[in-house]
Amino acid sequence: MFYLQRVITLAACCLLVLQVSPKLQAQTACIGSYTLNVTVNNCSPGELVKVKMYLQGKYSAASGQMQVTSQFLNIIPLSQPYNGAPWNYTGTESIATRPAQLIDWVLVQVFNPGSQSLVETKAALLLNNGNVVDALWVTDNTISGVYFSNITANSPYYIAVRHRNHLAVFGQNTVVLPNTASYDFSNSANVLGGSGQLASFPGSVFALLAGDYDSNGIISVTDYNGYSAQSSQFNQYLDSDFNLDYANTVADFNLYQPNASKIGVPQIRY
Ligand SMILES: [Ca+2]
Numbered sequence: 001m002f003y004l005q006r007v008i009t010l011a012a013c014c015l016l017v018l019q020v021s022p023k024l025q026a027q028t029a030c031i032g033s034y035t036l037n038v039t040v041n042n043c044s045p046g047e048l049v050k051v052k053m054y055l056q057g058k059y060s061a062a063s064g065q066m067q068v069t070s071q072f073l074n075i076i077p078l079s080q081p082y083n084g085a086p087w088n089y090t091g092t093e094s095i096a097t098r099p100a101q102l103i104d105w106v107l108v109q110v111f112n113p114g115s116q117s118l119v120e121t122k123a124a125l126l127l128n129n130g131n132v133v134d135a136l137w138v139t140d141n142t143i144s145g146v147y148f149s150n151i152t153a154n155s156p157y158y159i160a161v162r163h164r165n166h167l168a169v170f171g172q173n174t175v176v177l178p179n180t181a182s183y184d185f186s187n188s189a190n191v192l193g194g195s196g197q198l199a200s201f202p203g204s205v206f207a208l209l210a211g212d213y214d215s216n217g218i219i220s221v222t223d224y225n226g227y228s229a230q231s232s233q234f235n236q237y238l239d240s241d242f243n244l245d246y247a248n249t250v251a252d253f254n255l256y257q258p259n260a261s262k263i264g265v266p267q268i269r270y
């Protein structure tokens with residue numbers, strides 16, 4: 001005889017735990033037939049969106065990568081920093097530790113392919129190789145993109161990427177998501193407005209333009225005023241720190257100055 005008294009407990013997201021108490025016991029050669037009803041909640045983290053991007057303030061053509069110092073790494077906030085104006089993004093993305101490959105937090109946004117209205121925003125981690133990954137990557141570095149939970153799989157969307165003091169860019173083409181190959185914003189052909197919206201590096205590599213202190217999508221005297229107001233400050237997470245070296249110096253002005261008067265495409269302007 002078999003005793004099967006307690007059946008299933010679903011203990012956590014996507015984790016099926018079978019609890020049988022007391023233990024299944026075979027006392028004789030009896031044959032029994034039992035039906036188990038199992039409910040599995042679909043709590044997938046979402047569809048993976050893969051993008052690649054570089055920041056002018058940190059990209060090195062010599063290495064083909066970006067790299068921040070440990071001084072800067074240690075001032076990167078553990079929670080996403082885009083909760084204030086102009087983004088007012090209320091996501092709760094956070095990390096417990098700062099991986100050595102981390103450059104900074106960025107925002108990734110997906111837009112409706114027809115109306116170009118915003119569908120969803122996620123804060124994510126920009127890595128030194130240009131890949132943008134989910135905050136979950138810190139504990140699972142097999143995650144190769146950013147999870148979005150409000151998109152319809154196998155459907156096309158536009159993608160935009162933002163950084164708190166670089167000029168945001170919007171995709172030239174729609175992308176069917178989830179995508180296998182990263183949508184590469186270091187290729188000017190993939191950026192709405194083309195090379196005029198980007199900083200050019202040797203080897204036909206492009207990066208987001210440094211200098212948009214207030215992230216409104218226009219690099220103007222307002223951004224200079226922001227830079228000036230933080231003059232000589234250091235060891236802080238400064239929006240005027242365009243080269244991400246943890247200090248406001250003339251090097252940041254030198255990044256801003258040639259980019260002054262650059263205007264982002266309407267889709268990314270605030
Ligand atoms: Ca600005």
Ligand SMILES: [Ca+2]
Nearest residue numbers: 241243245247
């Ligand atoms: Ca700096």
